[in-house]
Amino acid sequence: MAMLLRKVLASMSNRSLSNGDSSERNRLSSSSSSSSSLGAFDQIPSDILMQIVKLLGPKEAAMMSTVSKYWKSLVSDDRLWIFFLQNDQDLSDSVFFAEINLRSGYPLEAFSQLSFMRIYSQRMQVPGSIIIDGGSGYCKFGWSKDVCPSGRSATFLEFGNIESPMSSRLRQFFSIIYNRMQVKAAAQPVVVSIPILHYDDTESAKASRRQLKEAIYATLFDMNVPAACAINQATLALYAARRTSGIVVNIGFQVTSVVPILHGKVMRKVGVEVVGVGALKLTGFLRELMQQNNINFESLYTVRTLKENLCYVAYDYDAELLKHTQASFEATAEGWFTLSKERFQTGEILFQPRMAGVRAMGLHQAVALCMDHCHAAELASDDWFKTIVLTGGTACLPGLAVEHLPQSLVRDEKAVSPKIETQPPMVTAPIHVLA
Numbered sequence: 047m048a049m050l051l052r053k054v055l056a057s058m059s060n061r062s063l064s065n066g067d068s069s070e071r072n073r074l075s076s077s078s079s080s081s082s083s084l085g086a087f088d089q090i091p092s093d094i095l096m097q098i099v100k101l102l103g104p105k106e107a108a109m110m111s112t113v114s115k116y117w118k119s120l121v122s123d124d125r126l127w128i129f130f131l132q133n134d135q136d137l138s139d140s141v142f143f144a145e146i147n148l149r150s151g152y153p154l155e156a157f158s159q160l161s162f163m164r165i166y167s168q169r170m171q172v173p174g175s176i177i178i179d180g181g182s183g184y185c186k187f188g189w190s191k192d193v194c195p196s197g198r199s200a201t202f203l204e205f206g207n208i209e210s211p212m213s214s215r216l217r218q219f220f221s222i223i224y225n226r227m228q229v230k231a232a233a234q235p236v237v238v239s240i241p242i243l244h245y246d247d248t249e250s251a252k253a254s255r256r257q258l259k260e261a262i263y264a265t266l267f268d269m270n271v272p273a274a275c276a277i278n279q280a281t282l283a284l285y286a287a288r289r290t291s292g293i294v295v296n297i298g299f300q301v302t303s304v305v306p307i308l309h310g311k312v313m314r315k316v317g318v319e320v321v322g323v324g325a326l327k328l329t330g331f332l333r334e335l336m337q338q339n340n341i342n343f344e345s346l347y348t349v350r351t352l353k354e355n356l357c358y359v360a361y362d363y364d365a366e367l368l369k370h371t372q373a374s375f376e377a378t379a380e381g382w383f384t385l386s387k388e389r390f391q392t393g394e395i396l397f398q399p400r401m402a403g404v405r406a407m408g409l410h411q412a413v414a415l416c417m418d419h420c421h422a423a424e425l426a427s428d429d430w431f432k433t434i435v436l437t438g439g440t441a442c443l444p445g446l447a448v449e450h451l452p453q454s455l456v457r458d459e460k461a462v463s464p465k466i467e468t469q470p471p472m473v474t475a476p477i478h479v480l481a
């Protein structure tokens with residue numbers, strides 16, 4: 047094997063040396079194309095040659111493609127570059143998902159003619175993107191290659207003077223993020239997620255969505271970003287879960303939205319269900335419970351911290367009430383807090399909003415209703431709406447995805463249990479969608 051490798055490398059360098067000599071190059075190219083010859087390597091089966099090229103690596107394989115037509119066709123094999131992508135990059139499955147499912151843009155089509163050799167070279171040129179999740183409560187930003195956001199800021203809806211034009215508020219917002227990330231706008235592609243506002247299918251709602259998107263693009267391109275993609279949070283969360291169809295349950299800051307998406311497009315005609323319970327309601331409800339139990343705290347931030355560290359969703363609420371569920375957490379500068387029933391009562395308002403004085407259906411009912419609407423709409427023959435993606439910071443509550451929703455959603459014995467995925471508060475998969 048070592049000898050073969052040496053021969054390949056020697057062959058490579060000979061060819062490289064002769065690169066400047068056009069007559070030699072022509073001779074090689076015409077002889078190889080006419081005879082399909084690999085010279086000294088003719089006797090080696092192509093699968094063995096492929097193994098050798100795999101050992102040599104992507105750089106050498108790319109160089110080999112310049113040697114002759116035969117070598118070019120050999121090293122252009124998609125399987126070789128899939129191998130390199132899988133071995134060279136951390137999250138290659140995301141890469142494939144982006145290239146295969148998203149590259150052509152909406153409407154999503156089957157994989158087009160782009161070779162994996164080209165995909166590989168493009169990946170090398172653009173190793174990552176900036177992701178800005180413009181949530182309605184918090185904005186999270188970071189790098190597509192990282193598993194969590196690198197920072198937070200106020201959301202762009204709150205930026206700048208409310209009386210100043212949207213474009214200058216957006217510019218201020220993006221400039222602050224680029225500053226904090228210590229990166230030049232012109233250096234990186236950017237993906238911006240837009241809060242799921244204006245759910246309706248009316249002309250004015252469509253116009254508002256379009257205007258916001260256009261303002262984001264205009265601002266970013268004015269700042270010389272090389273490529274930008276502005277996309278709604280729900281669709282981006284679905285893509286991050288490596289799906290293009292399904293129901294996204296976004297437990298947002300103020301409200302929870304249940305969004306049916308087919309082939310990357312929000313099915314507004316089917317209907318987006320909105321439940322008036324969001325993260326802020328949970329924090330407020332925990333604060334009330336703590337006050338009722340004479341547990342003192344300094345700020346809502348402390349309550350939020352306790353929610354994030356002690357709360358969970360009970361599989362069976364009534365059974366949980368009979369259990370010993372006491373647990374403690376030390377909040378910075380405030381000391382130890384002990385909670386018991388509050389730990390699962392807080393999350394329970396997602397399923398029983400009336401506990402918090404909200405007249406709305408439970409999350410499980412909203413999802414079941416959305417599934418019914420999808421079923422009735424008969425948009426596609428498959429079970430596209432049985433994939434549920436949970437997203438938003440609150441979706442991290444332990445017990446929510448694993449135990450509670452699937453049970454609540456099984457509608458009859460024949461119904462296939464939906465597949466539930468969760469997404470962390472910020473989309474973390476490296477989806478490199480270039481405009």
Ligand SMILES: Nc1ncnc2c1ncn2[C@@H]1O[C@H](COP(=O)(O)OP(=O)(O)OP(=O)(O)O)[C@@H](O)[C@H]1O
Nearest residue numbers: 181182183184241298299325354438439440442443
């Ligand atoms: N591990 C956790 N457990 C419970 N709650 C959490 C956890 N992590 C974050 N949260 C909560 O998520 C909330 C913020 O959610 P998120 O960042 O998804 O909102 P947003 O993106 O601004 O909302 P929207 O989707 O409406 O735009 C906060 O109230 C925070 O306490």
